[in-house]
Amino acid sequence: MSDFNTETRTEGDIVIIKTSGYLNNVGGEQVSEVCYKEMDAGKKLFLLDLEDSKVVNSIGVSILIEIIEKLQDVDGRLGYYNLAPIVEKTFNIMGLTKYSTVFQSEEEALEGMS
Amino acid sequence: MHQGQTDQLEYYLSSLDELGEVLINADRARSVGSGILRLTLGTIMASKGAIFLYNNNENKLSFLSTKGVETEEPITPSKVLLSSFKKYKHDHALLVGDEKWITGRFKKYSTKLKTKAILPLYHKENLLGLLCVGEKFMGETYTKVDLKILEIIANHLTKALYNYQLIDDVEEKKTELNLKLLELETLFDISIAISSVLDVDELGEEVLWRSVGILNASKGLMLIQKESSPILEPGANFNWGGDMPLLSKKLATFKQIQETNKGVIFSSDTQSTIQKKLKEKNLILAPLKAKEKTQGYMMLCDKETRKGVQPFTDMDLDLLTALCNQAAVAMDNAKLFREITKEKQFNESILGSIATGVITLDTLGEIDSINTAGLNILKTDKEKVVGNHYMYLFEKDEEILELIMLSEAENETKSEQNISLRTVSEDTIINISVAPRIDPEGNKQGLVLAVEDISDVSKVKNTFKRYVSKQVVDELLDDDAKLNLGGEQREVTILFTDIRGFTSMSENMKPERVVTTLNEYFSDMIDIVFKNNGTLDKIIGDELMVLYGAPLSGSDDTNRAVQTAIEMQERIKQLNLERKKRKELPILVGAGINNGLVVSGNIGSRDMMDYTVIGDTVNVASRLCAAAGPGEILVSKTVYEEASATYSFSTLDPIRVKGKAKKVPVFLVKD
Numbered sequence: 201m202s203d204f205n206t207e208t209r210t211e212g213d214i215v216i217i218k219t220s221g222y223l224n225n226v227g228g229e230q231v232s233e234v235c236y237k238e239m240d241a242g243k244k245l246f247l248l249d250l251e252d253s254k255v256v257n258s259i260g261v262s263i264l265i266e267i268i269e270k271l272q273d274v275d276g277r278l279g280y281y282n283l284a285p286i287v288e289k290t291f292n293i294m295g296l297t298k299y300s301t302v303f304q305s306e307e308e309a310l311e312g313m314s
Numbered sequence: 315m316h317q318g319q320t321d322q323l324e325y326y327l328s329s330l331d332e333l334g335e336v337l338i339n340a341d342r343a344r345s346v347g348s349g350i351l352r353l354t355l356g357t358i359m360a361s362k363g364a365i366f367l368y369n370n371n372e373n374k375l376s377f378l379s380t381k382g383v384e385t386e387e388p389i390t391p392s393k394v395l396l397s398s399f400k401k402y403k404h405d406h407a408l409l410v411g412d413e414k415w416i417t418g419r420f421k422k423y424s425t426k427l428k429t430k431a432i433l434p435l436y437h438k439e440n441l442l443g444l445l446c447v448g449e450k451f452m453g454e455t456y457t458k459v460d461l462k463i464l465e466i467i468a469n470h471l472t473k474a475l476y477n478y479q480l481i482d483d484v485e486e487k488k489t490e491l492n493l494k495l496l497e498l499e500t501l502f503d504i505s506i507a508i509s510s511v512l513d514v515d516e517l518g519e520e521v522l523w524r525s526v527g528i529l530n531a532s533k534g535l536m537l538i539q540k541e542s543s544p545i546l547e548p549g550a551n552f553n554w555g556g557d558m559p560l561l562s563k564k565l566a567t568f569k570q571i572q573e574t575n576k577g578v579i580f581s582s583d584t585q586s587t588i589q590k591k592l593k594e595k596n597l598i599l600a601p602l603k604a605k606e607k608t609q610g611y612m613m614l615c616d617k618e619t620r621k622g623v624q625p626f627t628d629m630d631l632d633l634l635t636a637l638c639n640q641a642a643v644a645m646d647n648a649k650l651f652r653e654i655t656k657e658k659q660f661n662e663s664i665l666g667s668i669a670t671g672v673i674t675l676d677t678l679g680e681i682d683s684i685n686t687a688g689l690n691i692l693k694t695d696k697e698k699v700v701g702n703h704y705m706y707l708f709e710k711d712e713e714i715l716e717l718i719m720l721s722e723a724e725n726e727t728k729s730e731q732n733i734s735l736r737t738v739s740e741d742t743i744i745n746i747s748v749a750p751r752i753d754p755e756g757n758k759q760g761l762v763l764a765v766e767d768i769s770d771v772s773k774v775k776n777t778f779k780r781y782v783s784k785q786v787v788d789e790l791l792d793d794d795a796k797l798n799l800g801g802e803q804r805e806v807t808i809l810f811t812d813i814r815g816f817t818s819m820s821e822n823m824k825p826e827r828v829v830t831t832l833n834e835y836f837s838d839m840i841d842i843v844f845k846n847n848g849t850l851d852k853i854i855g856d857e858l859m860v861l862y863g864a865p866l867s868g869s870d871d872t873n874r875a876v877q878t879a880i881e882m883q884e885r886i887k888q889l890n891l892e893r894k895k896r897k898e899l900p901i902l903v904g905a906g907i908n909n910g911l912v913v914s915g916n917i918g919s920r921d922m923m924d925y926t927v928i929g930d931t932v933n934v935a936s937r938l939c940a941a942a943g944p945g946e947i948l949v950s951k952t953v954y955e956e957a958s959a960t961y962s963f964s965t966l967d968p969i970r971v972k973g974k975a976k977k978v979p980v981f982l983v984k985d
Contacts, residue, residue, distance in 0.1 A: 203555070222526075222532075222533075224532065255523045256527060257526070257530045258496075258530055259620060294493075
């Protein structure tokens with residue numbers, strides 16, 4: 201596994217960002233860039249498909265927290281799905297899941313975010 | 315108090331009321347800063363102002379909020395500035411005049427701000443920040459009331475900032491605790507993996523990924539040490555990219571780790587070979603060591619922070635060492651499991667391919683394994699056998715049960731041969747050995763049964779024992795190569811005997827007497843045949859056909875044929891003496907012997923097949939027998955030539971034999 205990539209698409213008002221690679225400083229910054237660009241365009245609802253990001257570090261988590269804080273300022277929300285158990289555990293421990301939601305599938309996520 | 319003063323007082327009171335609301339509603343330091351600055355400037359009627367936050371550790375004044383001027387990079391205050399602020403620490407406002415101690419960037423910024431009042435925000439002895447307010451509207455001077463109001467606001471701002479600092483500290487501690495919890499969870503997960511993940515590669519990958527994540531490394535690689543190789547083989551990798559590095563075991567770094575039994579940290583301050591080889595500045599390496607044996611190393615690069623990469627710390631090394639210790643044990647277990655599985659599969663493949671049935675019993679006597687041959691011999695399925703007690707399996711075989719119990723009681727190997735396995739059928743003949751199973755520590759683990767199905771061998775024995783002596787049967791079974799029953803040309807000596815006048819003699823005898831007579835005669839004759847290792851080919855009525863040299867060849871086949879015939883005639887003389895006593899007619903026998911090439915093999919149909927020989931040699935032997943008078947043994951020329959050195963012969967006139975154009979030379983064995 202090397203490099204970090206994102207693929208972005210929208211489902212109605214929801215922006216879905218599929219990541220692949222290590223969600224660290226580099227990966228987190230890429231995700232935040234995409235989010236802030238979409239936020240500037242008026243988007244408030246974001247979903248991260250983390251199926252291909254099996255490892256996350258605390259720097260990646262802190263960047264996600266920043267994104268959540270910025271979204272809170274505009275009454276926006278962030279959600280995730282397809283999390284590896286270790287990633288979900290990290291999100292739980294780092295308190296991320298108090299301010300954002302983990303879904304089990306894209307279908308559930310789209311329903312939960314609308 | 316005149317109306318103007320009353321209005322101003324009301325204005326100030328409403329400002330203080332608003333200050334309460336700002337403090338209550340704001341949920342972060344930044345929002346309280348911006349709210350209070352707005353309120354302050356509005357109350358004092360100033361257009362410019364700033365609130366600074368002071369970071370004691372970094373000695374920096376950063377901007378919490380500004381109005382009327384842009385924020386800038388944090389300012390580093392001079393010592394003089396800081397010590398001068400101390401004079402104003404108890405809610406005193408400094409009215410800025412021409413203070414010489416205000417210098418540097420702070421002075422520049424103050425000038426931009428047109429600062430007129432500075433209120434250092436002290437909580438006890440700690441400077442938390444500064445409230446700076448610019449010129450009042452239209453350049454009016456600050457009144458005592460203005461300053462008092464500023465002091466009240468500054469006092470509340472200090473309390474608020476102190477509270478937010480406390481909250482930030484708690485949040486920071488919480489994050490630190492969460493990270494510690496994450497470290498513990500990771501160690502716990504890996505300890506679980508020790509007993510659950512039994513694939514070495516999968517385990518290596520799992521541990522590496524966890525280590526990279528928990529230590530905020532940018533990438534990682536596991537290096538596997540193999541005794542047979544001078545280089546460290548790259549194992550699991552994460553985010554590594556590019557070519558895998560070729561690292562020698564002999565690199566100083568690895569030697570150092572081996573000698574000190576400790577991991578190492580490299581940073582931009584160090585210049586090691588491994589850093590140069592990998593072109594990496596920040597590295598951390600820890601050994602994967604289990605049972606005093608280094609299995610490899612875990613290597614991570616670049617500790618990430620929001621401000622860029624940093625060197626790893628000693629705490630990181632402690633954590634990585636703990637992870638590696640756990641991982642090494644887990645990987646050692648997984649490797650051991652793989653080896654045991656491989657060995658088990660190897661043993662099972664051997665047990666599965668051998669013809670001997672192997673059944674193992676545990677200490678309770680329950681069957682814990684049986685190989686394919688065992689299942690075939692017992693004609694059963696594994697599901698019906700494994701887990702059951704041996705008494706259930708061999709319930710019809712008392713002999714086997716006794717053997718097992720005896721072996722168990724005496725803790726010795728016991729065996730039985732040629733016994734029927736009645737659990738299957740009476741005809742299933744087996745050899746069985748029962749031996750104690752002893753582990754390397756000498757503890758008894760149960761029993762092992764080795765069962766050999768010898769039904770086919772037994773059939774051979776049973777078949778051949780009718781025709782040849784036990785010695786010949788054993789010799790045949792000992793060496794399959796000697797046994798060619800498929801048909802071949804070979805040299806044999808054939809002996810025929812026939813009772814003279816038996817047909818007419820039996821006409822005057824009761825049928826049962828005929829059978830008794832023949833049985834008595836054949837029993838004695840066959841004993842003599844077997845004694846001389848002859849092969850009883852067939853009994854046709856009162857005629858016997860015996861082979862020497864088939865199915866096994868011997869150097870004295872012809873002599874033994876002659877010897878058999880002589881012994882037969884001698885025995886018949888004795889038999890006739892006994893018959894005379896019983897007032898029975900004598901038995902008179904003629905014998906003929908020939909030697910030559912025949913075709914031998916199993917001849918007959920699939921259901922009825924006998925080993926025999928065919929050919930002209932057989933016919934001549936039969937004719938010689940027919941020509942022999944009572945008590946005579948006639949032999950052909952080939953027999954004579956072979957046996958004349960041992961036996962005495964007299965030459966007779968050649969006789970005509972059916973199927974032969976020329977007369978055949980004949981010799982008579984002399985007494």
